[in-house]
Each structure stands twice: as C-alpha cells, then as structure tokens.
Amino acid sequence: MANDPIHQFQISKLIPIEVGGLDFSFTNSSLFMVATVAAASGFLFLTTSNRGMVPSRMQSISEMCYEFVASMLRDGAGSGGMRFFPMVFSLFMFVLVANLLGMFPYFFTVTSHIIVTFVLAMLVIGTVVVYGFMKHGLGFLNLFVPSGVPGMLLPLVVLIEVISFLSRPISLSVRLFANMLAGHITLKVFAGFVTSLGAMGALGIGGAILPLIMTVALTGLEFLVAFLQAYVFAVLTCMYLNDALHPGH
Amino acid sequence: MLVTAAYAATAETAEHAAEGSFPPFDGSTFASQILWLVITFGLFYLFMSRVVLPRIGSILETRRDRIAQDLNEANRLKEEADQAFATYEQELADAKASAHEIAQAARDAAKADADAERAKVEAEVAGKLEKAEAEIAAVKTKALAEVDKIAADTAAAIVKQLIGGTVTKAKLTAAVKAAAEGGK
Numbered sequence: 001m002a003n004d005p006i007h008q009f010q011i012s013k014l015i016p017i018e019v020g021g022l023d024f025s026f027t028n029s030s031l032f033m034v035a036t037v038a039a040a041s042g043f044l045f046l047t048t049s050n051r052g053m054v055p056s057r058m059q060s061i062s063e064m065c066y067e068f069v070a071s072m073l074r075d076g077a078g079s080g081g082m083r084f085f086p087m088v089f090s091l092f093m094f095v096l097v098a099n100l101l102g103m104f105p106y107f108f109t110v111t112s113h114i115i116v117t118f119v120l121a122m123l124v125i126g127t128v129v130v131y132g133f134m135k136h137g138l139g140f141l142n143l144f145v146p147s148g149v150p151g152m153l154l155p156l157v158v159l160i161e162v163i164s165f166l167s168r169p170i171s172l173s174v175r176l177f178a179n180m181l182a183g184h185i186t187l188k189v190f191a192g193f194v195t196s197l198g199a200m201g202a203l204g205i206g207g208a209i210l211p212l213i214m215t216v217a218l219t220g221l222e223f224l225v226a227f228l229q230a231y232v233f234a235v236l237t238c239m240y241l242n243d244a245l246h247p248g249h
Numbered sequence: 250m251l252v253t254a255a256y257a258a259t260a261e262t263a264e265h266a267a268e269g270s271f272p273p274f275d276g277s278t279f280a281s282q283i284l285w286l287v288i289t290f291g292l293f294y295l296f297m298s299r300v301v302l303p304r305i306g307s308i309l310e311t312r313r314d315r316i317a318q319d320l321n322e323a324n325r326l327k328e329e330a331d332q333a334f335a336t337y338e339q340e341l342a343d344a345k346a347s348a349h350e351i352a353q354a355a356r357d358a359a360k361a362d363a364d365a366e367r368a369k370v371e372a373e374v375a376g377k378l379e380k381a382e383a384e385i386a387a388v389k390t391k392a393l394a395e396v397d398k399i400a401a402d403t404a405a406a407i408v409k410q411l412i413g414g415t416v417t418k419a420k421l422t423a424a425v426k427a428a429a430e431g432g433k
Binding site for chain 2: 006009010011017022023024025026027029030033034036037040041044045048051052053055059062063066067085086087089090093094110112113114115116119120123177181
C-alpha cells in the first residue's frame with residue numbers, strides 16, 4: 001500500500017459538508033488550495049510591506065514575479081492586455097505555488113487533479129469568449145475566418161479553427177494536470193524501487209543506488225516542470241487573451 | 250501537524266477507495282474541488298488585484314520616477330558644468346588675446362622710442378660732422394692763402410739773397426701765382 005503511486009492523489013474529507021446531495025467537503029485538496037493561496041499572498045504581501053526604494057532580496061523576488069508576468073502579458077497580448085494582468089498574475093502565482101508546494105513529501109498537489117486545471121482553463125477561455133464578444137460583438141467570430149484563404153477551402157479552414165478553439169481548454173488543462181500527475185507518479189515509482197530493492201539485502205542496497213540517483217535527478221526535473229508548467233499556462237493564457245483583443249489574424 | 254493528520258486520514262480512506270476509480274477522475278470529488286477552488290482562487294484574485302499588485306506597481310513606478318528624476322538632475326548638472334567650462338575657456342582665450350595685444354603694443358612703443366632716439370642721435374652726429382667739415386674747409390682755405398703769402402715772402406727773401414735787389418711786392422705775387430698755376 002505504501003508503494004502505491006496513485007495513493008498520493010487520493011482525496012480525503014477533513015470536514016464533511018453536504019449541501020443538497022452534493023458533497024462540498026473541506027478535503028485535503030481544499031486544505032492545500034488554502035495553503036497555496038496563503039503562501040502566495042503572504043509572501044507577496046509581507047515582502048512588499050516595506051515598499052523599499054532599494055528592494056530587499058525578498059522584495060525583489062516579488063517584483064521579479066510582477067515584471068515577469070507583466071512583460072509576458074505585454075509581449076503576448078499587447079499593452080491592451082494589461083487589463084487582464086491581475087487574472088494572469090493570479091493564475092501564474094496560483095499554479096506555480098501549488099506545483100511547488102506539491103514537491104514537499106506528503107503534500108497534496110492541487111494541480112494534479114484534472115478538475116482543478118480544467119476550471120482554471122475554463123476561466124481563461126470563458127474570459128476570452130465573454131470579453132471577445134463584449135468588445136467586438138459578432139466580429140469576434142472573425143477569429144475563425146483567417147484572411148486570405150480561398151473560398152473553396154474556407155469551410156474546411158473554419159471547421160479546423162473552431163475545433164482548435166474548442167480543444168484549447170482541454171489541451172490547457174490536460175497539459176498541466178498530466179505533467180504534474182506523471183511527474184509525481186514517476187518520482188513515487190522510482191522512490192519505491194529504492195525501498196523495495198533496499199529490503200533485499202546487500203546486493204539490493206547496491207542496486208538501489210541507481211533508482212536513488214534517478215529519484216534525485218527527477219526531483220530536480222520536477223522543480224523545473226513545476227515552474228515551466230506554470231509559465232506555459234500563463235503564456236498560453238496571454239496568447240488566448242490576445243485572440244480576444246485582436247480577433248483578426 | 251495538520252498535514253500528517255491529513256495523511257493519516259488519507260491512508261485510512263485509501264483502503265476502501267483503492268479499488269475505486271483513479272482519484273483524479275473520481276467525479277464524486279469534483280463538486281467539492283470546484284467549490285473550494287472558486288472560493289480560494291477568487292479570494293486570491295481579489296487580494297492580488299486590490300492589494301498586492303497596486304502596491305508592487307506603485308513601488309516600481311516610484312522607483313522609475315525617482316530614477317528618471319535623478320537622471321534629469323544629473324543631466325542638468327552636467328549641462329551646467331559644460332557651460333561653466335565653456336565660459337572658462339572663453340575667458341582664458343580672451344585673456345590670452347589681450348595679453349598678446351598688450352605685449353605687442355609694448356613692443357611697438359619700445360621700437361618707436363628706439364627709432365626716434367637713433368634718428369635724433371644720427372641727426373646730431375650728421376650736424377657735428379658738417380660743422381667739422383666746414384671748419385676744416387675754412388682752415389684749409391686760410392692755410393692755402395697763407396701758403397701763397399709765405400711763398401711770396403720766401404721768394405722775395407730768396408731773390409734778395411741771390412741778386413741783392415728788391416722786387417716789388419706786386420711782381421712777386423704775380424710770379425708766385427704764375428708758378429702755382431704752372432705747377433698745377
């Protein structure tokens with residue numbers, strides 16, 4: 001049981017809450033959502049409370065996060081995209097901190113559940129669709145009609161564009177979810193090799209060195225993935241918001 | 250503490266959930282996850298957009314303004330320094346020019362003085378020379394005149410000595426004159 005690599009994704013109720021037949025229990029997942037938000041907010045709030053003209057180290061980390069996301073959004077969606085800055089920043093920080101918290105042993109990884117990443121992806125796509133129609137009206141549908149396509153091909157191209165648009169929330173959410181899930185399973189599997197080989201006597205301990213090295217390397221890789229997936233999520237958000245701002249290709 | 254408690258609880262429920270579906274695809278947990286995600290992320294978004302981001306934004310803006318202001322100040326001071334340097338150079342050039350002028354004037358004046366002095370001395374010398382020449386000429390004329398008289402007297406004495414007679418003065422003078430003219 002201890003070596004079951006799926007076990008770490010189990011959701012357990014901490015405070016059972018049920019409303020109208022639906023289960024809204026406060027679970028370990030909810031606990032780590034709260035922890036993620038508390039850690040990110042606390043860090044950003046406390047490090048900037050001095051408002052130093054010359055930033056302290058911690059303050060410059062917060063400033064770097066700010067400028068990192070701001071330049072990402074400005075490059076991806078133009079200066080008009082800055083109205084979505086709080087949303088993109090919140091998404092980036094939430095995903096990043098959730099991923100990083102998940103790297104602690106025995107911690108739950110919020111982003112390893114498809115429903116969480118899907119809700120975040122739907123928030124992005126929902127924003128794109130609502131803002132796109134609000135700003136451009138039906139002109140937003142030009143998004144699906146690339147200019148300069150011959151009339152014969154147009155229905156086909158429009159179909160492809162619509163399908164690619166509809167698949168965005170899925171690809172956005174599955175990418176993050178699958179990366180976190182697969183990474184954590186792989187880590188667990190290799191770490192499990194270490195213990196099971198180590199239990200097999202002297203030869204086993206010698207053989208356990210390889211998966212141990214692998215586990216250490218994978219831990220490093222997972223930290224990279226944790227950051228990279230938050231970055232990818234935010235960059236794609238910026239690109240999709242760019243579509244809402246400038247639907248004409 | 251909370252985490253280990255959560256882990257213990259997880260281990261407990263895992264026994265009977267193990268043969269259930271893969272946890273991320275277990276639809277029974279979706280409602281709870283969505284609700285708590287909306288609550289936590291919503292609060293996080295509000296806190297970011299209302300408090301944290303305006304604060305960091307204002308910190309960065311203040312710093313940018315301050316840097317721009319300092320740069321402006323530095324530029325202004327640099328311009329002032331350039332101006333002062335240009336003024337200094339100008340004054341130095343003026344001073345050099347006027348010094349040169351003064352030196353030139355002094356040299357000219359000295360030269361003029363020297364020339365005047367020399368002209369005066371030369372004129373004086375020339376005057377003296379002329380006077381001396383005139384005196385010499387007068388002395389010479391007088392001497393020549395004496396010479397004729399002495400010659401006549403000498404001739405009279407010679408004649409008296411040789412022939413024992415006297416010759417009239419008029420005759421002697423005429424003879425001396427003729428001899429002098431013949432000797433010429």
